[in-house]
Amino acid sequence: MPIKHPNLHLERMNGAISAWHGKIASADLHPICQNVRDGGGRLVALWGGDDREHGEGYSLHVVLVNESGLVCLSAALPAEQPSYPDISQIFPAANRMQRAAYDLLGIYAHEGHDHRKWLRHAAWHSGSFPLRKDFDAAQIRTDDADNYPFVRDEGQGVHEIPVGPVHAGIIEPGHFRFSAVGEKVLRLEERLGYTHKGIEKRFESMSLQQGAKLAGRVSGDSTVAYAWSYAMAAESIAGITPPDHALWLRALLLERERVANHLGDLGYLGSDVALSFGFAQFWILKEQLLRNNAALFGHRYLMDSIIPGGIAADLTVEGKHVIEQECAMLEQQVRILRGIYEEHAGVQDRFIGAGRVEPKLAAQLGMCGLAGRASAQSWDARVQFPCAPYDKLDVQMATYRNGDVAARVIVRFDELFESLRLQREILTNLVGGDDLARPLDQLPAYGFGIGMVEGWRGEVLVAMHTGAAGNLARVHPHDPSWQNWPVLEHAVMGNIVPDFPLINKSFNLSYSGQDL
């Protein structure tokens, strides 16, 4: 049992990830969160639901994590003026999640200090909430200007630099407001939500199978992680376990996604410090991996390979051989390139000390994933809560204490080599067989399940609630970027403005995954 509280009765949830669920009164939310925080735990996700159709009000769901596993708390909220106590004083990462829950569903965190809108700009009215079941999608949209109240820094010599939403590079849209003195960044404030395209609302009109495709497109660079989490959530509701062969293949795909993204980032981190050689070299390697993906699994980024119940693509004996050769080639080439990066004085001069996040601050802000591990936050779901087949793989977690760009580069290199080792080990365990998936077309009514896997960026969680007909009543995908975007604001303080692209790239957070 992960936590104890007199008013909390936890039940072990079905499914691959070790998770417990408990219903609480919203008044108990505060002490329970404090208890988890005091024990070194952190906040993973927060979302709400509209349960008025079956005679209740709204609900708030909070997922916390400590060393024993995930704790999912559900609190019923009244239909009139639904509110709950603010937890952002305990978990700073809750701030934006709470504001998003208000924008989309109208559930309010009382006693909070920051009630500015977050995901809503000007596309719908304040006071109308898209995730409410009675939301009128055909409503006339507002044309009001966004008028977001940025926090202003005043004083002699302070100037503001607004950047975005359309950025200079080939990246996703978002707005950054820098306050700078000369070249030095005094403060950065992020404004996200530009790519909000109503993903959570779309799930509600989809079948389980259609939803799997949508889950794979919440953040295109993490399609395997989302599709697996989604499938895991559905399987936990249905109470089924996919065939072993399918689970091994899922892990193979997840590690291939990690390697592909790390290769891409390492290339861009080189070109961001003017070593375009790095981009050219790493992207040749990435392209070779993507081509192998297309040849072996039918898609360069492995989209739609994972389906609820199992997996859609199998691997042939020749395919195994191709991956073995690829792993050997990557191992050799990346070692050479790592040596060049490490020996290059100009590169190291830019990497070391840039965008530093001290471990203490990282813990305070609840940082997670790859960037968290570079600041000594040793969380990796593959290690701590290994779902099959990771329980047989003995994953070595890569951590570093320095918390700067150099540390995030080192963690990427270490994880890349570990992923190559894991792929080889998975291949030796792949026994083959025709059994790729258990049939899973329909889910039971009023089920609740969660799935979580460690994607390349960090923990990707999908929560799923089914309705009276076993339909998708509510699906909430959660990206680790929710936790790490606010940390980026701290990471750039005191750095020079021209280092921002480098620091930003070293985090490489998702806009689409956060904007939903």
Place this chain on the structure above:
Amino acid sequence: MYQILKQIIKTGIKTEAYPLADETMRLATQRLQQEILDVFGGALAIRHVDAGSCNGCELEIHAVNNAYYNIEGLGIKFVASPRHADLLLVTGPVSRHMEIALKRTYDATPEPKLVVAIGDCACDGGIFSPEGGGESYASCGRVANVIPVDVVVKGCPPTPTAILQGILTAISAKK
């Protein structure tokens, strides 16, 4: 330095043959004169705008810049401002929150200009848009609902070759 040069020489040249233009990708009738297209063909500047994509198409636009597809070898390069651009490469269903930014980017691009919509979402709203309509409370649907589009490149995401082909179609005269 020795290691870098050694690696470059060992890597060799990876660039492959460029694809040909494909008329089926053309959405609007050719608006620009041959003379202008000839000038664009020599040195085209592209501004990419993500109008709400999942980041999948961006991965392939990055890949177009890698050594295999080597878009810069054709005299085509990505620029940091729409004011420097001849062509806009737009991805995603256009989210309502990006509608104004996309229109302003289009307006800031000097005439004559071209627009290529990249990916299923940019072509018809894709998976994020309700069946049929293409619009939702959060999405304006396809790019052509917001700004004029010359060429569409389907795919989820389209391959780098298809993206390259779409760009080359936009700057080639209709036969």
